[in-house]
Amino acid sequence: MAHPIQIPRLGWSMEEGIFIEWLKQDGDRIEPGDLLYNLEGEKAIQEIESIDAGFLRIPDNAPAEGETVLVGQVIGWLCAEDEAVPELPVTTVPAASVAPAATPAAVPANIRSAEPATRPPVSTPRARRVASELGVDWTTLTGSGRNGRIRERDVRAATSGGSPVASTADTVSESSSSVRHTIANRMLIASQTTAPVTLTTTADATQLVSLRQQFQAAAADARPPGYNDLLIKLTGIVLRNHPLLRARWTENGIEVSETIDIGLAVDTEAGLIVPVVRDPGGTPLRTLCASISDLVERGRERRLTADEMSGGAFTITNLGSFGIDAFTPILNLPQSAILGIGRIRRVPAIDGDEFVARDQLALSLTFDHRVLDGATAAAFLAELVQAIETPGAMLAG
Amino acid sequence: MTTAVTTLPEKDTLLDLYRTMQVIRQCEEELARCHQRGLVHGACHTYVGEEAIATGVCSHLDRTDVVFSTHRGHGHALAKGLEPRQLIAELFGKETGCSGGRGGSMHLFSPEIGLMGTSGIVASCILQSTGGGYTIKLAGDERVSICFFGDGAVNNGAFHEGLNMAKIWNLPVIFVCENNGFATEVPFGESSAIPDVGRRAQNYGMPGLELDGNDVLDIHEKAGEAIARARSGEGPTLIECKTYRTRTHAEGMSDFTYRTREEVEEWKKKCPILRLKNQILEQGLVETHELDTIDDEVSQLIDESRQFAEDSPWPDPASATTHVYSASSEEPAPVAEPDPGTRELNFVQATHEALSEEMAKNPRIFVMGEGIGARGGNFNTTSGLFDIYGGARLCDTPICERGFVGLGCGAAMTGSRPVIDFMFADFVNDAFGELVNQIAKMQYMSSGRLTMPILLRGCIGIGHSAATHHSGNYYPLYAHFPGFRVVVPSNAYDAKGLFRKALTCDDPVIFLEHRELLTAKTAVPEQEYEIEFGRAAVVRTGTDVTVVAIARMVHHVLEVIDELAADGISVELIDPRTVLPLDTETIRASVARTGRLLVVDETFPVAGIASQIAAVQADLGFDDLDAPIKRLHGAFTPTPYSPALESAVVPTPEMVANAVRELVAE
Incomplete structure (x- = not known):
């Protein structure tokens, strides 16, 4: 029986080598230990010894000198004297691949984690976070994940009509957090689906400044009411007389919100959030002040519930502390109006024949022209200006 | 009792020997008192009764010679020149201690004076001293490397591996065995069939001596000869000094379960200090009052030293994790990674290029491992470098992983930059203690005064039927230990940049190369570049x-x-x-x-x-x-x-x- 002469693996990782030359002639008598041929492995050319005895038969289609050979490839035979020379196998494959492949059943159980046990529908941490940011009640959603687990995509589908926020594969930016995605989405929709108009005016805030100073002077322990508190309160009261400013556009027509809750835009590290202050017009100033402090603080720590960020009829955004006067706030859907507060600055004003210093506050009101007209919005703004200029009367009432 | 020495040294030398022994004795007795007072917070192994050995050997050393010591190392530290106040403050756990309060009794470091460290692990100092000797051999100067160890170390594999390496490379190392008869509390006669150590030297082909360890003059003379031989390139010597500790193994332990009061009292009469004193007084070489003056001066020194230690501040708790890594690597500067270009190299070629570039620039780099010399490495990791840099920098080793990893530790401690090539990561498991107890902890133990620029490389990974002793991965294991940098690259580009970083970093780096990736090619820039550790x-x-x-x-x-x-x-x-x-x-x-x-x-x-x-x-x-x-x-x-x-x-x-x-x- 003919013994095949096969390419051995030289070294640890060799898969193929280069056949250099035969060291014996076709037909030579070979004894075990005789040097048969030279083979170049990963490191060097090596003389290959014969393991078996027989007459060397080199087929015509044996590898030529310098040809690449695979480990395990048959390159010739050692035959008995009169034995016929077998054909070389047509396809040669690396020895390692000949080994039987493990069937899936043979894979040890500990190679992968076990299937999770069956459990009631749950939500992922990310889904809950995004739900909180978008003001979505995730407990009412149907999850698309394993065992009905509610995932981020389910929450986003609930707010944006089923089109999850697209992200790009190749550009990676530091700030592409989910909060950012949410803000981007809402701003875009507000810009594209409403008819926004922005009115700007100024109010004489001298009395408001004075009022705040009196509060500050009187405050012994708790935080005295600040401008935001006072302005939210005044706005809440004025809104009572202007139903269209707290209305929303729906497919069935215009709906007016019965409650007068006001959202306050708060800048946080993660991005803009809008906690909602309940009935500021009807809440005592001290209670209101504490409530707003609490909302802002927990908002910055991302600890607000979805409820605390939903249901507002109107929104206030304040860029005064950044030195901004007038700007064009974008509507906080589905609301129809948003008030931008600018900075308060002391300016010279003419009183009779004299210049006097007055505190001036810039106001910017964006409204949805689908819902209300300019005159309606202007009337609201005018009454608000009056309220700011004589806050005592309004707060007393 | 007399001395084996026929010619006595000069008077100044005699007084110096006397003074050093007095400093050790009085400092140890003060520490024993302080231990009882609760001022020493952990272990306290005293050297009382064995003072002649450290004194006789170290009297021939200067601060550039290096000493590696054991858990009973106070005497070696003091004889090498450590101030008693730094020793006492260290045992008190104070900021002014020689290890900044990170060490205590068993981890004394003062590399500035050549005290390369004492160790809580028996026998590691033997290997580290061969590393010190290897650094000296590479530098080609006349320093010597000394290790002190007890009889307990000589039945440990490190003794065999260390002595063998020291002789085959003819390193300037003196192995000083302080045979005090007990390894902890086990009598040496029970753990050795032949309870003599010096005679073992002949098996390694080096001189071996068996001396009376309480005869400071004999030790001084014979150690002097051995050190002179080492300095002149004649290689290592093993010196056994038979002695006895007359206090307990550690302060606070009981003593008479394994030896008798009578035996201890008998040995106290052989006190090496008393012996020298009587000898030189009898011969009229010194006056009594001269020795009394020394006693008083030392007494005052130890009093002041203890007071200093007591008055010293505690180390700042906020600094508890500083010195885990070298100061130079704590704040890596961001470096841009270069464009890969078009030239392709495989993994082995890439690290070879980095090694070759750095070896050309840095004569302190040497490579050690099995078959990395003329053969060029099992995986061609050093191919061709032997012809350029020779056998000292491309050093083939016996198959003694613990030995040459321990040697690498000592070499790095003394300023070399060893590259230990252990072929397969599985093999280095035999050196695990040297890696995690010594190499990883050395910078911390020495409060950052030693750096550990050692690169340990080898193959990991499953494939090609390597079977279980040639396929382990192990990197999670090393990643557990503070002090290491553990590198596991996936391609030739990263391998070159990370290997070069490893060769310039002052921390110990474990560089693990997946064997199935060694021949995988990627584009690798020809320029020199580094990739920061810890950047995915x-x-x-x-x-x-x-x-x-x-x-x-x-x-x-x-x-x-x-x-x-x-x-x-x-x-x-x-x-x-x-x-x-x-x-x-x-x-x-x-x-x-x-x-x-x-x-x-x-x-x-x-x-x-x-x-x-x-x-x-x-x-x-x-x-x-x-x-x-x-x-x-x-x-x-x-x-x-x-x-x-x-x-x-x-x-x-x-x-x-x-x-x-x-x-x-x-």
């Missing part, structure tokens, strides 16, 4: 799933990443490149976008790198997760040989693809 590579960007893969598994993920993309699953692939430090920030930033995390690691899941990644993600990035964190690991089993079994214990590209699909469906 984002191999591919994607939006749906973050996959972290280590070493060969990076390639498995790449194999299926396009197929997954075709199915609408966009994978972001991250290669940590180093597992200590581990760049979890890059991973978290990725998960913040994708919401899903899969870690693919060839090695075991238990206490692994993936566990760490998952824990950090769950801790700091919980709200970013839109699915459970998944891990895909190799099987928890030693590596089998048969290809059919072997392929069943490693994750395959198909398994990676399935794991990604399953994760997306979560």
Whole structure:
């Protein structure tokens, strides 16, 4: 029986080598230990010894000198004297691949984690976070994940009509957090689906400044009411007389919100959030002040519930502390109006024949022209200006 | 009692020997008192009764000679020149102690005066001293390296490996065995058939002496001769000094369960200090009052030293984790990684290029391992370098992993930059203690006064039926220990940059090369460049799933990443490149976008790198997760040989693809 002469693996990782030359002639008598041929492995050319005895038969289609050979490839035979020379196998494959492949059943159980046990529908941490940011009640959603687990995509589908926020594969930016995605989405929709108009005016805030100073002077322990508190309160009261400013556009027509809750835009590290202050017009100033402090603080720590960020009829955004006067706030859907507060600055004003210093506050009101007209919005703004200029009367009432 | 010496030294030398022994004795007795008073917080091993040995040997040394010592090292430290107040303050745990309060009795460091350290582990100092000797040999100067060890060390493998290496490379090392008759409390006669040590030297082909360890004059003379031989290139000597400690093994322990009061009292009469005193007084070489004056001066010195230690401040608790790594590597400067260019190298060629470049620049680099000399390394890691740099810098070793890793430790401590090439990571397990007890902890123990620029490299990884003693991965193990840098590159580009970084970094680096990747080629720049440790590579960007893969598994993920993309699953692939430090920030930033995390690691899941990644993600990035964190690991089993079994214990590209699909469906 003919013994095949096969390419051995030289070294640890060799898969193929280069056949250099035969060291014996076709037909030579070979004894075990005789040097048969030279083979170049990963490191060097090596003389290959014969393991078996027989007459060397080199087929015509044996590898030529310098040809690449695979480990395990048959390159010739050692035959008995009169034995016929077998054909070389047509396809040669690396020895390692000949080994039987493990069937899936043979894979040890500990190679992968076990299937999770069956459990009631749950939500992922990310889904809950995004739900909180978008003001979505995730407990009412149907999850698309394993065992009905509610995932981020389910929450986003609930707010944006089923089109999850697209992200790009190749550009990676530091700030592409989910909060950012949410803000981007809402701003875009507000810009594209409403008819926004922005009115700007100024109010004489001298009395408001004075009022705040009196509060500050009187405050012994708790935080005295600040401008935001006072302005939210005044706005809440004025809104009572202007139903269209707290209305929303729906497919069935215009709906007016019965409650007068006001959202306050708060800048946080993660991005803009809008906690909602309940009935500021009807809440005592001290209670209101504490409530707003609490909302802002927990908002910055991302600890607000979805409820605390939903249901507002109107929104206030304040860029005064950044030195901004007038700007064009974008509507906080589905609301129809948003008030931008600018900075308060002391300016010279003419009183009779004299210049006097007055505190001036810039106001910017964006409204949805689908819902209300300019005159309606202007009337609201005018009454608000009056309220700011004589806050005592309004707060007393 | 007399001395074996016929010619006595000069009077000044006699007084110096007397004074040093008095300093050791009085300092030890003061420490014993302080231990009773509760001022010494941990162990306190005194040297009382053995003073003649450190004194006689160290009297021939200057501050550039190096001494490696053992757990009973106070006497060696003082004889080498450590101020008593630094010793006492260290045992008091004070900031002014010689190890800044990080060491205590068994970890005394003062490299400034050549005290390279005492150690709580028996026999490691023998190997480290051969490393000190190797540094001196490379530098070609006339310093000597000394180690002191007890009879307990001589039946430890380090004794055999150290003495053998010292002789075959003819290193300037003096091995001083202080045979005090007991290893802890076990009599030497019970642990050695022949309870004499000096005569063992002939088996290694070096001179061996068996001396009376309480005869300071004889030790002084014979050690002087041995040190002179070493300085002139005549190689190592083993000196056994038979002695006795007349206090307990450690302060506070009981003494008379294993030896008798009578025996201790008998040995106290052989006190080496008294013996020298009587000898030189009898011969009229000194006056009594001269010795009394020394006694008084030393007494005052020890009083002041204790007072200094008591008055010294505690170390700042906020500094408890400083000096784990060298000061130079604590704040890595961000370095831009160069464009890969078009030239392709395989993994081995890439690290070879980095090694070759650095060896040309830095004469302190030497490579040690089995077959890395003329042969060029089992994996061609040093091919051709022997012809350029010779056998001292490309040093073939006996098969004694613990020995040459311990030698590398001592060499790094003394200023060399050893590259230990252990071929297969499995082999170096024999040196585990030297790695984790010595190399990883040395910078910390020495309060940052030693740096440990040692690079340990070897192959890991399953494949080609290497079977279980040639396929271990081990990197999670090393990543557990503060002090190491653990590098596991996946391609030639990273390998060159990280290898070069390892050769310029002052911390010990464990550089593990997956054997199945050694011949894999990538584009590698010809220029010299470094890649910072602890900076992951984002191999591919994607939006749906973050996959972290280590070493060969990076390639498995790449194999299926396009197929997954075709199915609408966009994978972001991250290669940590180093597992200590581990760049979890890059991973978290990725998960913040994708919401899903899969870690693919060839090695075991238990206490692994993936566990760490998952824990950090769950801790700091919980709200970013839109699915459970998944891990895909190799099987928890030693590596089998048969290809059919072997392929069943490693994750395959198909398994990676399935794991990604399953994760997306979560």
